[in-house]
Amino acid sequence: MAMKTFAEASSVHAAATWAMENQPWDLMAVYYDAIDHFCHGFMKYHPPRQAYIPEHDFEIYKDVVQNGYRYHDMMLARLLELAGEDTTVILVSDHGFHPDHNRPAEIPNEPAGPAIEHRDFGIFAMAGSSIKRDELIHGASLLDVAPTVLTLFGLPIGEDMDGKPLVQAFITMPEIDRIPSWDAVEGDAAMHPAEIQSDPLAEQAALQQLIALGYIDKLDDNHEQAIASTVQELRYNLARAYMDGDRHAEAAVILKELYTSAPDNHRFGVHLALCYRAMNSIRSLGVLVEKLYQRRIEQAHTAQEKLKEWNTRLAERKAELGNINKPAIELLEENERYEWLRLRGEALISVYDVEYLRGYVKMAEGDYRSALVHLSTAEKAEPHHPGLHLQIGEAYLRLRRYTDAERAFKKAAAIDSENAHVHLGLARSYLGRNRTNQAAEEAIRAISLTYHFPLAHYVLGLALVRLKHYDKAAEALEVAVAINPNFHQAHLRLARLYTQRLNKPERAAEHQRLMQAIRQATRRRRTTPQDAVTPAVPVISSAPPTTHLAIHRPAGEDNQPFITVVTGLPRTGTSMMMQMLAAGGLPMLTDGQRAADMDNPRGYYEYAPTTLLRTEHSWIKDAMGHSIKIVVQLLPFLPSEYQYRVIFMRRNLDEVLDSQRIMLEHLSHKAASIPPEQLRAVFQQQLRQIELWLVEQLNIRILFIDYGGVLQDPAATATAVKAFVGVNLKLDAMIPSVDPMLYRQRREILTSDKIPLTLQAG
Structure with missing residues (x-):
């Protein structure tokens, strides 16, 4: 592991130094993650030796972390040499590691488990011609780095930025300009274009809906389990992010769902309990904690029974080996040890x-x-x-x-x-005993550790009021409400302070007004999920569908053999188009496995192997000279050695979702686990991405057909399809095959879900 880490760090360093030596630059940023790997792997061996670390291992590995830092010091020296003395340099780490008795002996068995080894505080060091020397910066956070860099370049700070420029580091106070948001400034923001951005959780939910509809085959269990586990962790991390943002109502929705689906994963329940506490849902909290306890008892009893079976098995194995004196774990195969250790952990309450x-x-x-x-x-x-x-x-x-x-x-x-809450607790206890100077000192210590700590500023303000430093008390309380505008107690104290001590009635009235409004706003905010959970999707209106057909013809020989692919989202009229082609005389590759039903009275015209296209496509050669129906999400898996003519069916997405929902009801399946408007956005995004991909494929020709246009003018559609396919199809048979009576889930107001494409007419 160490050699791989060294190799990766050296490669990053080589690329960074080459860029600095050979490319013009105004801002150079480089990220080294080797220290993180060294510390996760070897901090447990760092002096002083912990009781659970064997002396032999300690002697071998005790210097790894220190030498890893030395290696980074060497790389930093080269970066400073290349940067030159006129360059401002900032060194940042987002966290540290516990080097002392707080090093954990065990790591939680979860993807983010190693984070327990992190120390909350990292490093911020800054040097340059405009920067003070040997100064301490208190209360800095990662959010302050970007505003500080913008200030160095004389650029404005976005008012929507949570951080602040660390102006106390500058020799001369810089001028601070502000703009509403950098998001509104045109230019390259180093982000993916909107048409290829996606939400992985929503994508997975949409995929499950297509599997339920029968258009894509289910992955094997290992893949399914891996995907489900990944989605679960993403949702858990999203919930934790909501909790960090004081959006506990939204976090609780996710955590409740996770805990319901995985009741043995107690971290979901524990964090749900924290949400209930923050939301003041005391009854729900009590019920949940008892449920956690009872579930833990059941889990322990189950594990104890399984361990009895293991003990019997181990006794038999030991007897077979002549009752040798070996620890139980050494009698186990490597693949058995994890399960045995897991059960031992679960058996203990x-x-x-x-x-x-x-x-x-x-x-x-x-x-x-x-x-x-x-x-x-x-x-x-x-x-x-x-x-x-x-x-x-x-x-x-x-x-x-x-x-x-x-x-x-x-x-x-x-x-x-170094826990800011510890010093705040001491400050409050000293305040209660009228040891006011000590209370102020401890509050300042808490603030120096964590500046964005409104309660610490509030307690400091209370102490300063008692010390009769009224102006400074007002400053401390103003900082508290600046960090947390919903801090109604701080507003109340400020209103009293401005009225009784500082004679500022206008400021007092303002804080009195804010206090009353914020009490109500805070109550609503903590009990009602915000829009961010299910963001509204704008509906783009356009004229109703017409018979206009857009054709894309990349370069290629017209006489090459090809496969005709009918595609689109499920319920966009793909079966209707297959029906037209069949009536016109084009051979089809179908197997009839799915019988006609109330959703497709004339049949599905499917070929079951198409659902496996992600993993198996050897059968595609059998479709040469035929038409075949393939759901649009699988098009990128078509093997590139063949020529294709793709008839792409489009339909109003609201109608599509209505039709899919009804079909799922008929199949007794649940719809996607996301709101319809979010599912709509996912499908819309997928269509954008695949359409953009299609127009770049030289082996694919595309004909876009509007579902509504087919029903309005089947003759024009049949003529266009015949010209596109280049086969002598029978128009007189194709046209009457279209049955307008099958147009169900019609929306009165139609919307366009297309994107503008630059197409070459053929």
Whole structure:
């Protein structure tokens, strides 16, 4: 692993230094991820040695992390040499690693599990001719990097940016210009064009709908499991992002769905509990925690029964080997060890987990004495969690037992002294005991660790009021409401401060007004999901479909043999077009496996192997000289060695979705797990992408047919199809094969879901 990491880092460095030496540049940015790999792999061996690390392993690996940093120092030296003294240099890491007793002995068994090794604080270092030397920058975050870089170049900052320029680093205060948003500024933003952007979660839901409709074959179990697991993790990460953005109602919708589908995945339930707490849904929180506990009991009992079977198997295996004295794990095959270790973990019920969660519920219910009983039991089981001591300290604060609270927060500080919540807890406990100077100092420490911490600014403001530093108190409270405009208590304090101490009635009235409005807005925001969960999809109106037919003819010989492909989304009239071609005399490649039904009374005209086109296409040669129906999403899997003439059916997407929904009901299948407007957007995007792909293929000719146009003027459609296919089709048979009575799910207001294409008429 280490050699691969070195090789990748060296390649990145070589590319970066070559670009700096050989290309003109104003901004050079390079990302090295080797330190992250070294630390995840070897920080556990870094001095001082942890009790669970064998001495032999420690001696071998103890210097890996340090030497990895030395290697990066060498690369940094070369970058600085190439940059020159007139260049401003910024060095940033998005997180650090625990190098001390906080290093975890075990990693959670989940994709993001290794993140438990991360330390919240990273590095921000800056040097240049306009930058102060040997100064400390407090409260910087990753969000501040982009505004600071824009300021260095004299460019405006977007008002929609969450970060701020770190102006305290500059020798001379720079002028700050602002614009509403950089998103509205024309130019290359290094993003994919809109026509090839997609939402992977929605894409997967749309794919499942096509599988349910029978137009695409289901992947094998390994692929299905991998895709399902990936989608599950993406949705979980989306929920965590919503939680970070204080959008707990939206996160709860996702987490509830995930936990319902995977009740043994307790992290889904635990984070759902956190959402319920943030939303003040106390009853739901209590029910969920008990459900988590009961499910954990069931899971443990199941694991214990399975372990009995394993123990019997291991005893037999040991007897076969002559009752050798070996640990159980050494008697297992490599592929058995993971399952055995997993079961051993599930068979144990953590007293800490159960009691902590129950204490958490009691805290939410306001029963702080009962909460302390549960939390104290959890502390006896596992006393090394700073978050536990924070909860205990919070309970004591609510009971106004400030000396006990101080003791709890100091226990947390002994475990993690760089936790801003620890110092805030100490500040609040000191404030409760009228130790105001110490309260202010601890609040400042919390702010220095995490600047975007409105409660810390608020507590600092309270302490400064008691110290009679009224102007500075107002500054602290104004920062609190600037970071969190919904902080109604800070608005209340400011209103009082401006009225009683600073004689600013207009400012007082403004904060009084905001306080009243924000109480209502906060309540709505925390209980109602925002539009971002299911974004509205604009409907693009156009004239009704006509018989106008767009044809694309790339270069190629007209006399080459070809395959006629009828394509489109399911329910766009592909069966109707196959019916027309069959009536006209063009041979079809079909197998009749799916019988005619109420959705397609004249038959489906399908060939089952087409659903396997993603993985198997050896059969495609059998379609030469024939027509074949293939769903549009599978077109990119057509083998490139053949010539194709593609008849692409288009239909109003709202009608398509209506028809698919009804067909799924007839098949007793569920529709896609996303709202119709989001499914519509996915199909619209897929059509854009595939149409753009089609016009670039030299072995494909395309005829776009509008479903409504066929029904309005079947004669014009038949004539155009005959000219396109180049076969002497029988028009007098094709035209009457179109039955307008089969036009169901008609929408009165038709919409266009096409994109402009530059097509060569043929």
